[in-house]
Amino acid sequence: MKLDYIDDFEAWKADFLFYTPVTVRFSETDMFGNMNNVSTFIYFEQARIEFLKAVGLFDLENNQKTALIVADLHCDYLAQAFFDEDLKIYVKAGQVGNSSVDIHYMAEKEDGLVCFTGRGRLVKINIQTGKPIKFTDDEKEKLTSK
Amino acid sequence: MKLDYIDDFEAWKADFLFYTPVTVRFSETDMFGNMNNVSTFIYFEQARIEFLKAVGLFDLENNQKTALIVADLHCDYLAQAFFDEDLKIYVKAGQVGNSSVDIHYMAEKEDGLVCFTGRGRLVKINIQTGKPIKFTDDEKEKLTSK
Amino acid sequence: MKLDYIDDFEAWKADFLFYTPVTVRFSETDMFGNMNNVSTFIYFEQARIEFLKAVGLFDLENNQKTALIVADLHCDYLAQAFFDEDLKIYVKAGQVGNSSVDIHYMAEKEDGLVCFTGRGRLVKINIQTGKPIKFTDDEKEKLTSK
Amino acid sequence: MKLDYIDDFEAWKADFLFYTPVTVRFSETDMFGNMNNVSTFIYFEQARIEFLKAVGLFDLENNQKTALIVADLHCDYLAQAFFDEDLKIYVKAGQVGNSSVDIHYMAEKEDGLVCFTGRGRLVKINIQTGKPIKFTDDEKEKLTSK
Numbered sequence: 263m264k265l266d267y268i269d270d271f272e273a274w275k276a277d278f279l280f281y282t283p284v285t286v287r288f289s290e291t292d293m294f295g296n297m298n299n300v301s302t303f304i305y306f307e308q309a310r311i312e313f314l315k316a317v318g319l320f321d322l323e324n325n326q327k328t329a330l331i332v333a334d335l336h337c338d339y340l341a342q343a344f345f346d347e348d349l350k351i352y353v354k355a356g357q358v359g360n361s362s363v364d365i366h367y368m369a370e371k372e373d374g375l376v377c378f379t380g381r382g383r384l385v386k387i388n389i390q391t392g393k394p395i396k397f398t399d400d401e402k403e404k405l406t407s408k
Numbered sequence: 409m410k411l412d413y414i415d416d417f418e419a420w421k422a423d424f425l426f427y428t429p430v431t432v433r434f435s436e437t438d439m440f441g442n443m444n445n446v447s448t449f450i451y452f453e454q455a456r457i458e459f460l461k462a463v464g465l466f467d468l469e470n471n472q473k474t475a476l477i478v479a480d481l482h483c484d485y486l487a488q489a490f491f492d493e494d495l496k497i498y499v500k501a502g503q504v505g506n507s508s509v510d511i512h513y514m515a516e517k518e519d520g521l522v523c524f525t526g527r528g529r530l531v532k533i534n535i536q537t538g539k540p541i542k543f544t545d546d547e548k549e550k551l552t553s554k
Numbered sequence: 555m556k557l558d559y560i561d562d563f564e565a566w567k568a569d570f571l572f573y574t575p576v577t578v579r580f581s582e583t584d585m586f587g588n589m590n591n592v593s594t595f596i597y598f599e600q601a602r603i604e605f606l607k608a609v610g611l612f613d614l615e616n617n618q619k620t621a622l623i624v625a626d627l628h629c630d631y632l633a634q635a636f637f638d639e640d641l642k643i644y645v646k647a648g649q650v651g652n653s654s655v656d657i658h659y660m661a662e663k664e665d666g667l668v669c670f671t672g673r674g675r676l677v678k679i680n681i682q683t684g685k686p687i688k689f690t691d692d693e694k695e696k697l698t699s700k
Numbered sequence: 701m702k703l704d705y706i707d708d709f710e711a712w713k714a715d716f717l718f719y720t721p722v723t724v725r726f727s728e729t730d731m732f733g734n735m736n737n738v739s740t741f742i743y744f745e746q747a748r749i750e751f752l753k754a755v756g757l758f759d760l761e762n763n764q765k766t767a768l769i770v771a772d773l774h775c776d777y778l779a780q781a782f783f784d785e786d787l788k789i790y791v792k793a794g795q796v797g798n799s800s801v802d803i804h805y806m807a808e809k810e811d812g813l814v815c816f817t818g819r820g821r822l823v824k825i826n827i828q829t830g831k832p833i834k835f836t837d838d839e840k841e842k843l844t845s846k
């Protein structure tokens with residue numbers, strides 16, 4: 263399957279540096295014994311927050327003037343994951359625009375199999391006005407530091 | 409099974425007037441095909457809020473001076489519930505104290521089978537100080553109106 | 555914003571016939587008082603299942619030989635939704651292929667504002683082999699009946 | 701506050717050996733910025749499964765003849781927990797009966813504050829008949845080994 267946010271899968275995969283470990287919880291499985299489709303977005307959120315903390319940009323979400331908001335989210339399900347599986351949720355910044363950034367996600371099983379991938383755009387906004395604000399050069403540099 | 413918050417089950421059951429309908433969602437089932445144990449507390453919360461709105465006390469939770477906070481929650485699992493089952497989540501006030509009230513819950517299937525029951529204490533507090541505040545007579549009356 | 559699965563927004567919107575009502579639960583809000591981003595995918599799942607039941611294709615997911623599996627999911631967040639808001643989650647089939655179908659989603663507030671949209675591909679597979687199976691003409695007709 | 705499953709709080713607390721670390725997820729907070737009340741039961745479930753694996757009794761839940769089912773669950777909320785807080789979820793076996801065991805839970809913050817406690821009974825049943833089965837001596841010993 264060709265995904266429109268991935269040109270060359272091996273190159274795209276090799277480019278990830280940061281990950282957060284998660285274990286599939288019992289309450290995150292469904293009646294067919296699989297990790298529920300909804301759970302991937304819980305993991306993306308957790309991993310994205312850890313990534314933003316790691317690159318020093320989580321304050322962007324916490325201060326009173328600006329925020330990073332989620333404009334869209336996407337997940338491609340490549341293989342099933344199961345109860346109690348340990349997954350690495352990799353995160354990296356894709357294209358960085360003036361006031362938005364594409365965040366990419368990849369979930370890898372212990373044996374190296376990639377079971378789901380995804381992406382989603384974050385937009386830096388002024389909380390008062392709701393309008394987009396440009397990233398500073400420092401912020402752009404931080405986003406692509408891991 | 410004898411539950412310590414229920415003296416006479418039939419009398420206790422007959423005393424409920426208010427309910428909220430819920431349908432067990434696919435994402436609320438687990439790998440054994442059953443409604444997950446965690447879901448009952450999601451339903452209790454939804455039904456409690458609907459109950460408080462119905463008796464005219466939900467503002468207690470929303471205004472800036474006082475709040476109703478959950479002190480404890482309990483659930484007894486009597487029978488399995490399954491994906492897509494329609495349940496009635498009954499709610500009523502049990503014992504009303506000076507500044508706290510015991511809320512009782514009962515989930516009934518379409519055929520009348522009670523599949524889980526529960527209770528939990530709400531405490532009216534002053535948001536600033538965190539200390540308990542006495543219910544007014546009007547509030548006590550509202551709590552036991554349904 | 556231009557979304558790649560929507561040519562003409564008004565025409566796309568007018569084309570929906572089926573919806574499922576949901577109310578944003580307290581447990582589905584986050585610390586900023588908004589509906590959590592994850593919740594939209596819970597609503598999509600619930601509405602998709604109701605849609606498949608309504609068009610008579612839910613058995614596809616339940617029988618022992620074939621299943622409809624989710625290949626990908628996408629959500630675009632257009633406006634905030636809040637605790638206790640009543641939303642209509644509209645569902646329709648987009649493009650129907652040989653063995654897969656694009657399902658489209660649209661969430662509308664009571665005042666008519668569209669607060670999020672989405673899409674995701676379902677694939678009909680043979681459960682034993684995991685391989686795609688062609689839709690019958692009857693199934694294709696049912697998919698586009700609502 | 702006096703809890704009916706705790707005689708002497710300090711002794712009860714000192715008796716825990718096993719814990720699972722959890723971090724409060726963003727999706728587990730609510731609109732008042734607090735960890736949602738429902739989340740404690742997700743943590744209890746995760747910690748209970750880790751405990752059963754650690755004492756060598758998780759197979760009880762997985763084999764085809766017997767299962768450990770949850771008969772009831774209880775949580776007492778002692779102090780608020782917040783987004784991104786690291787908690788230790790302690791688990792131990794309380795009273796072990798013929799075919800059931802009381803599992804106790806305690807959540808501790810990094811500074812040592814206990815923010816919620818709980819308990820819940822597990823029953824060993826025959827999956828075919830649904831009837832209780834006696835624990836073996838070996839199982840009783842394992843349950844109280846941590």
